[in-house]
Every structure is written in structure tokens, then in C-alpha cells.
Amino acid sequence: MDKRFPLFLFLAFLVYFAWTIAFSPPPRKRADTSQPAEAAAPSGETRAPGAGAPAGSEPAGTPSLADDVERPLELRVGGAGELGPEGRRGAYLARFSNRGARLELLKLADFYTIVGLDEAQRLDPANWVTLVQPVETPEGTTGSLLWETRASSQELASGRLAEALWQMEELAAPETGVRFRYGPPGGKVVFEKKIAFEPGTWRIRVTLALENAEAEPAKVGFTLFPARCVPAELGDQFYTEPTAVAIARESPSDEYESDHESAPGLDEAGVLEVPTPLSVVGVHNKYFAFLVREGQQGLGTIGGATYAPVHEQGPSPRPLVDVDVSLNLSLPAAGETRSYEYLVYAGPKDSRDFVQDCPAHEVVIDDDLAGGMGRFFQVDHIAKGLLAVLRLFHRFVGNWGLSIILLTLCVRAVLFPLNRRSQTAMARYQKKMKRVQPRLEEAKKRFENDPQKLREAQARIMQEEGAFPPLGGCLPIFLQMPIFFGLFSALRTSFDLRQAPFYGWIEDLSQPDRLLHLGLDLAVFRVEYLNVLPIAMVVLWILQQMGMPKPADEQAARMQKMMMFMPIVFGFMLYSYAAGLSLYMITTSGCSILEQKVIKKLWPIDDTERERKERKGCGPFSGILQHLAEKQREQMKRVQAMQAERRRKDQKRRR
DSSP states (O other): OOTTHHHHHHHHHHHHHHHHHHTOOOOOOOOOOSSOOTTSOOOGGGTSTTOOOOTTOSOTTOOOBOOSSOOEEEEEETTTTSOOOTTOTTOEEEEEETBTTEEEEEEEEEEESSSSOOHHHHTOGGGEEEEEOOOEETTEEOOBSEEEEOGGGGGGOSSOTTTSBOEEEEOOTTOOEEEEEEBOTTOSEEEEEEEEEOTTSSEEEEEEEEEESSOOOEEEEEEEEOOSOOOOSSOOTTSOOOEEEEEEOSSTTSOOEEEEEESTTOOSOEEEOOOSSOSEEEEEOSSEEEEEEESSTTOOOEEEEEEEEEOOOSSSOOOEEEEEEEEEEEEOOTTOEEEEEEEEEEEEOOHHHHHHHOGGGHHHHHHHHHTTOHHHHOHHHHHHHHHHHHHHHHHHHOOHHHHHHHHHHHHHHHHHHHHHHHHHHHHHHHHHHHHHHHHHHHHHHHTTTOHHHHHHHHHHHHHHHTOOOOGGGTHHHHHHHHHHHHHHHHHHHOGGGTTOOOSTTOOOTTSOOOOEEEEEEOSSSEEEEEOHHHHHHHHHHHHHHHTSOOOSSHHHHHHHHHHTTHHHHHHHHTTTSOHHHHHHHHHHHHHHHHIIIIIHHHSOOOOOOOOGGGOOOSGGGHHHHHHHHHHHHHHHHHHHHHHHHHHHHHHHHHO
């Protein structure tokens, strides 16, 4: 960045918001609930836990395979509750219930909600990250990994599978998990669900089995509710979470397509529109994900997916989203059992584990990095490259804050020649304008009452002197926009920065630095904490603006005065942003001030005016500029000829 960094920042955010508004996603299609369909969400009875069974669906005296008491079961998986290395794979606290064979709660035992915990606090499950949890709604309590019938399978169960009391048993060693079995009264099929944790991974195997007693073999549809509900990780105003996502592709040779819907602002249900069958579907927040895919490739049992807002009860309801998936299964012949296996990734969105678990997961990271601008600037690719450099620096210095500083210095070093060329062009233009300014002032006095002649005179003077603003002067700003957005997205979403300390009181680069708790309610917004880095950032911006040379052009001078207020405006906007981004901006502004005060004194900019014949334009636009200049000269000649002809005719009439 150069000394016009606040102007650049203003233009960058202006482009960002204009692009997101102009190319916002098309309106969602509401899920059709008028008639049950196998590829869409089932009718209301599958979304409302607690609904009763159809009348007359339980023949008297029919035996059932069920429990008569609701029972919970809590499991600690992968050494959960033992103090191990942070980020140990597969360490969970899971709570199940035989009510609907549901997963009620899942916590990641080696990731913590706050930083700076002592040993006893790290062993307390209250401080572990919650990935899925039950939520009280007007329809009842939610649950994850629920299996429910659809229109074509209702006759297989006399009631709702999601509300029935299943038989539940803990799996025997060496497996860790739980098995559920349920044979509905009057039913012809026994349902079995097995949930097993894979040791040393963030993967859970979910096996659904249909044991046919006496029903006719057929294709039947079911619904799976994977994650109800995934809470927001931070509630970051610059990242909307949680988000329902579906990923699929037409064929193995095609690229993955994705569709997603975030909970904040969500008012109604809709369809996640991607090709079917789905490759991956589920819900994720800023740093963690709960995503389901087929374990047996090629079966294509996962049909379409729909999303819906979750209406949490309580004084402070959170924005939450639910996703349900249609399953197209085959009922085997009588006396046989058929199983279907699904894999759940339940863990961090760390690109190494996340993408290694399933290549389709990279689409989630790409969507995060794109941040709404990927189609225009290819921000996700730029962000990936910057993250690779950031990780390389971290391998050497071992501190993510220092890595951000080094990355910023490298970006500035790469862009320095381009900035230097732009500054040279602008300096020569400013010097020329100072020389031309007396002639322009004289023209203003001569044609004070004739705006038309004033414009003609000014254009003639500018043409004679070749005093045109260099387009190359603004070119570096626009070339740096993709880099800025890429770094902005990388620092906003990278899992590497989660709870990454810098120095002193800065314990988490993914959140504001929070030196002191204030809890002040001001007229415009609430100041919860004293964040020092944004204040330092604004101060440096103002010093940077004050160090800029005074432009000779009157319009440019007015613009410079107006830009003096922009640092304060952006200070308010970015006050609660991640400390990592503030660190990047502070480094950028510090380098700009160093360039103003030191580098330009040791290596002054050459503002010597060149001869007109040596002027060859600005970089890749030179040919265009020369063509435009030639056209302008021709136009001026035509205007002057017309004016001379008009004066000649006027003289003839007066004679």
C-alpha cells in the first residue's frame, strides 16, 4: 500500500459492498410442503417432534422392539477428560438419548471456548467447544442424527421414529459408540442405527440398517436430520454463522458445486440447489463443521436437502439453521437385512485435517475465503497463496502475529516498484500543475463571466502543457484490491489464527485485542472492551494523511481534506474486527510513514518533467492514452476551426 491507504481502503470496501449487492444470490425457492416428495423435505410431521401417530396404525397385540423408559448415555471418546495435547484428534464428549435414537450433545474435548485456562479449567467440559447441542423450540427439543420416515415408508412404522423409545446399548471394545434398535408395534421392519467413533480422527460412522420381517421389497424414502443444532462459534459480525451447506457434482470429472444458507436473517425454509445425489451436506460455523457424506461410494442414497430456521425459545434466541436430507433406501427381501453407511466429519475446519478427510470439504474453505468476491477477484486463490506464505513464516518464527507482519512486509516489497512508479508519475504531474497553475488562474480572470470560453481555455492550456492526470497513478490501488481482499479473507477465516497469541495482552488474533472490559453504552454503539490496536491503527492513518504533500490542484486539495475524516470512520467500522487484521493495517501504515519520513529523503522521487516527445503513456495503457490524446487534439482543432469560422461570419455580418 502507498500513502493513500485510507483512500484505497474506502475504494476497496466500496467495491466489495457494490459487488455483493449487485451479484447477490437469487431468491431461494421455498420447500414444497403441500405434498410429500422423495427429493424434498417431508410434510410438517417430520419437522415437528412430538406429533402423534396416525389413528388406527397400531394393531392390538402386535409385539414391538422398544424401550419403555427414556434413558441418557454419556460417552467420553478418545481420552476426553484427560489432559492431552491441544487439538488431539477424536477427543469428544457425546451424550445420547434413546428418545428417537438421537445425539443430543457433542463437545470437542481439546478445543476451548476461552484462552488462558489452567489445567483444572481445561479438564472442565463446560469450557470445551460445543459442536452440536439440543435447543428448545415451540415444537420440542431438537436432536441430531435423527432418522425419520417419509410418505413412502410411513407404513413401515406405526409412529414417528424420531420420538419413539429405541433400545440402546453401548458398543463393546474395541469399538466406541452406541447401537439403537427399534421394532415399531404392528411394523414389518426392525430399524437399527449404529454410531461409532473412529479412533484418532474427527470421523463418526453412522450405519442405518433395515431388517425386513415380512414387508414387500421396495424403494423407500426416509429423512435424516444431521445437525440440530450447530451454534455460532464467535458471533463475528464479519462472518455470518452457522451455515447450512450442500456440495455435489454432476460427474467425477466435474468440479464440485455448492449452495449454502446462513442463519442470520433467515425467515423461511428453502432448498439447497445443487445436483443430486449429494456428496456432502451439513452445518458449519466459523471454525468447526458437522458434515455428512456416504460411506459407500456410488450408491447415491443422499437425495436433495432443505434448510429451515430454528426458532429457539428463551429471552435471547440465537440465529440457528436446520438442514434435513432425503435418503432413498432399498428395503431388502423378507428375512434379510441391508445396511447403509454414512460418514460424519465432526471437527475443526483446519484445512489439513478437513480436506484430507474428504476432498469435497475444500469447497467449504473456498467459499469462506471467497467472501462473496471470488467470482470477480478470484479472492479464494489469492487467499490460499497468502496463507501458504503465512504458514511458511510461522514454521520459522513460531508466532502468527510475527508471521502476519512478515507477510505484510513481503507484500509491500513486491508492490514497491509499482508504487514507486505511480508516485513518480503523480509527483511529475503535481510539479507540472504547479507550473501551469498561474496560466489557469489567468484564464479564470479573463473568462470569469463566460464558462464556455473558460473551459475551452483550460482545455487548450492542459493540451499545450500535456498536464493530464496519469491513469497509472491509480492503477496500483486497483491492482492491490485483490491482494487486500485475499489477505482480508485469509485473516478472517483461517483456523490457524483461532486463539493464536501474539504478545502481551493479545491472546487471540482471531478476535479484538480486548485490553480492558468497559461495557459502555454510547449513543451510536456499545463499547464492550477497550481495543487498543484499532485506535493505534486510526492514529497511524491520520499521521499518514498529515504527511501527504499538499496538492496544487484545487479539487485534489478538497478531496484530501475530506479524506482526513475517513480514518475515523473506518476506525468505528473495524473497531471490533480481528486483531490479526489490525496488526496487518498497523504494519502497512507504519511502512507508509517510514517511506514518507525516511525512504523518500534517502532516495528522493524524481519529479523532473520529461520532454513531451518522450512521454509514452503509462504501462499497459500507453497505446490507449496516446490514441485518446490524439483524438482530443483533433477535436480541439475542429473546435478552433469552427470558432474561427463563426468569428469570420460574424465579422461579415457586421460589415
